Amino acid sequence: MKKGIQIIYKEVAPTYELINHVLTFGLDMVWRKRAARNAARIGKKRILDVCSGTGEMAQNLARRLGHPSEIYAADGSSHMIRVAQRKKHMRRVQFVLADAGRLPFPDSSFDLLTISFSSRNLNPDSQSMLLYLKEFYRVLKPSGHFLNLETSQPPLFIIRKLYHSYIRWVVKPIGQKISGSRAGYNYLSHTMPRFYDAPEFSSLCRKAGFSSVYHQLLFLGAAAIHTARK
Numbered sequence: 001m002k003k004g005i006q007i008i009y010k011e012v013a014p015t016y017e018l019i020n021h022v023l024t025f026g027l028d029m030v031w032r033k034r035a036a037r038n039a040a041r042i043g044k045k046r047i048l049d050v051c052s053g054t055g056e057m058a059q060n061l062a063r064r065l066g067h068p069s070e071i072y073a074a075d076g077s078s079h080m081i082r083v084a085q086r087k088k089h090m091r092r093v094q095f096v097l098a099d100a101g102r103l104p105f106p107d108s109s110f111d112l113l114t115i116s117f118s119s120r121n122l123n124p125d126s127q128s129m130l131l132y133l134k135e136f137y138r139v140l141k142p143s144g145h146f147l148n149l150e151t152s153q154p155p156l157f158i159i160r161k162l163y164h165s166y167i168r169w170v171v172k173p174i175g176q177k178i179s180g181s182r183a184g185y186n187y188l189s190h191t192m193p194r195f196y197d198a199p200e201f202s203s204l205c206r207k208a209g210f211s212s213v214y215h216q217l218l219f220l221g222a223a224a225i226h227t228a229r230k
């Protein structure tokens, strides 16, 4: 993980969740729960949550999936991991400090790999995104599942414009104000309008080797859950 991104997550870690909940009116929690419910339906045993951050997705998974599921949470920021470790239900989660592009696991290690609100971070361009997706593919067992929850691009032009204006005029300044990190919310709000729409991300998943790629739009397409199979 690049040094600049590590500094950003050091700065935003203490207020990261609060800002998300305020700026999405709590919808980010609803979406993570929904993604975790989908994951629980898949009913997998060995799970890796990549770019786990403050661990909200891993916590949802730990709540939903009983024993004997084994849950790993990997992130490149020790500051974000520290916040996650203080949470309830995390005793069963094994934390790993790791770059998403070089996961410290052998091929075919996991039944399910999840990632939430982080693919944007791994996407300076489609070639880089593809390399990360291939790394996720590598650590999944044959027939293993991939689940990606991420902001997306509303298909309706007018909604998309309103959404981009909201990011520019509300998410960026309020994020900067609450976190005290100018660079952090410059960066986070910059990545949102530039990420793929749902069909484009599906197409990248297929390029990385995944099959049975499906997506579900959330809140008029402001976010999307993608599921796919190795």
Ligand SMILES: C[S@@+](CC[C@H](N)C(=O)[O-])C[C@H]1O[C@@H](n2cnc3c(N)ncnc32)[C@H](O)[C@@H]1O
Binding pocket: 001, 002, 005, 009, 050, 051, 052, 053, 054, 055, 056, 057, 074, 075, 076, 077, 080, 098, 099, 100, 101, 115, 116, 117, 118, 121, 122
């Ligand atoms: C926007 S946060 C999302 C956290 C969490 N998944 C959620 O749902 O809120 C992005 C996380 O990705 C991590 N991250 C960014 N680039 C990474 C990389 N190359 N390798 C590992 N972690 C990375 C950051 O440290 C941060 O914790």
